[in-house]
Amino acid sequence: MIKILVVDDDKALCNLLSQIIAGMGHECARAHTIAEGKAAAASGLYDIIFLDVSLPDGSGLDLLPVLRRSPSPPEVIIITSAGDPDGAVLAIKNGAWDYLEKPFRKEQITLHISRAAEYRRALQSRQRPVAFNRDRIIGSSARINECLDVIVQAAAGDASVLITGETGTGKELFARAVHENSSRRNGSFVVVDCTALPERLVESVLFGYIKGAFTGADRDREGLISQAGGGTLFLDEIGELPLNFQKVLLRVLQEHRFRPIGSKHEEESDFRVVCATNRDLAAMAKKGDFRSDLLYRIRSVAIHIPPLRDRSDDIRELVKHYVSKYCERTSIGIKGVAPEFFEALIAYPWPGNVRELLNAIEHAVSIARDDMMLVPKQLPEHIRIHAVRASVGSKIRKQSPQRKTISDFEKFPQLQQLRDSALADIERQYLSDLVWQAQGDIEKACRLSGLARARIYGLLKKYGLSLRT
């Protein structure tokens, strides 16, 4: 038996779904608003949630990411009466199980429940093994746990793995985790740094060569593909591989055979391939910059490592781990961390991801030396400036009134009336943001907005704002 929550303001539909669910031997609970649904889902008891898009207090699509971020995310089936292809795409992108349009047949409902329940059972039976080696992967956010779940799956098999993620997210650590938790862990983990290999060395480094194959080949040399035999070949930043070599590589990945340069004979190597990239290979393939057949070959299992800004829940854990590590390494006493230090780090968007965070922590620890506590003052200046701006910006935004909706008018408004009100709201919000961005500098405000000085002052007066933040 599984537990299912139905979030829909249509009580007749809730009754109908409850009957179907009970008839299948499962337990059903109901909620009629986003607030009720959120509260019920917070218990973490539900395996499946049917979520209506149009609810009295907002769109169900806004609740979806919240549900998916929970520690044990349920499978969410979006239901709506309106045909909305963009909403459907958004729902699937945010991790919905599927998207159902009303009216639907009983068979559709039972089929979705059966499949989602089966998937949940399979997922639960695939819990991370107790001996799972996560090495230096720090964090316990839902996003990281999702990645680790895929790693467990990948490590159990031998399929090729493609790891994507922005620079600095730690793709190599995840690749090593696949290797270390696989049956190939006793073989070598061979890194091919595609960004560091000059084009003219690619073939000789990967395939090796025999003596006399070219000028300078004064003895045989084994290539990386051969050295990866029994282990894992990790092609880091595979998007940088020259296009003309991709065809050759595809054949090697298909047949696990290659010919060292100058040799008359092919050799075999039993390796597993894991690739990583910070580039959008699908988009590159569309433009003809990456072979689509190679992409299909390397993407049997796909793991996307989220940027640090999308898993800020992990920042505290990362900070604690690395502060103690750096203090120990530099033989200085362990330091405490002030709450404002964490706040400054959480407010920063981390374009360089975990790598940038580690540099900032290392910087702070080295500056703190004899201080007992890490405080924002020890952080790199650009991070402190961002924290101050974010704090000022949020204060200004908090002061800005909420945008009016139709229900805020005493009677149903005329279109022109609604249009004027919406325009005023947008102008007020824009001016607030402009004030924050310009930091009191009228020249900067003119440059950013493209407005004349007099027009800016006029608008500021109209909305009761001042250039001073």
Place this chain on the structure above:
Amino acid sequence: MQHVNIICFASATKMLEKISKAAIALSGDGVGIELYKSIDEVYVRLCQPRASGCILVLCPKNKKETEQIISLHDVLSGAKIILVLPKRDKDSVRMAYKIFPRFMAFADEDFANITMVLKKMSGLSAEAKAQD
């Protein structure tokens, strides 16, 4: 351009000369070179903060030094490693992969390839610049 530190280790004087020649060809223009003759010195250096674009060129002279480098794994993390091995046998190569090098070469080779890889890693080659 981002500052890049190339930290070289070789306890054998000849090897240190050879690797420093390969690295010094790149010095200046945002690239700094540091040379170390003992594992202890390089360990102390790696415990200090280093630029994120740090490249290590490590040339152990024997199996014992390779093992010592493996034991430094904690301070090696995050650095791009070029490893120059003293021997070509399978055991030495297999052991060397525990250091997770991003390029491997052998002590008896011409170091022209290492210079090319260093250039590309430090963003100095025309190829690397074209990718920026």
